[in-house]
Amino acid sequence: VGWGALCVAGGGAYYFAKQSINADRQTRFEAEQRRRRVQESLEYSATTAAKATGSTNGGPPRSDSSGSPSQEATLDPAPTRHAPDTEGQRVREKSKYETSEPFRAKKGDRFS
DSSP: OHHHHHHHHHHHHHHHHHHHHHHHHHHHHHHHHHHHHHHHHHHHHHHHHHHHHTOSOOSOOOOOOTTOHHHHTTOOSSOSSOOOSSHHHHHHOOOTTSOSSOOOOOOSOSOO
């Protein structure tokens, strides 16, 4: 009778604890949803009010690329090599990221 009572008591405690935990999670979830809805409504009302009053920038679009890294990457301010004159030079030429001579590991004892 001792082990059976212990198992029933443990199962009952688990059941009621699980119910309590799930109810707590549900209330926290609902509170978070309410907070998000209020935040979104405040943000939405601020953006619609700004559009309605015309307080946006309104200026002409920028023609420089100073704020756009994707556009800056295409402009190479200082290329390191000249364009090859002939097809043979183009084939033999290495890119600016390749070394002129390949790495050769030193042979022998590396601990001395």
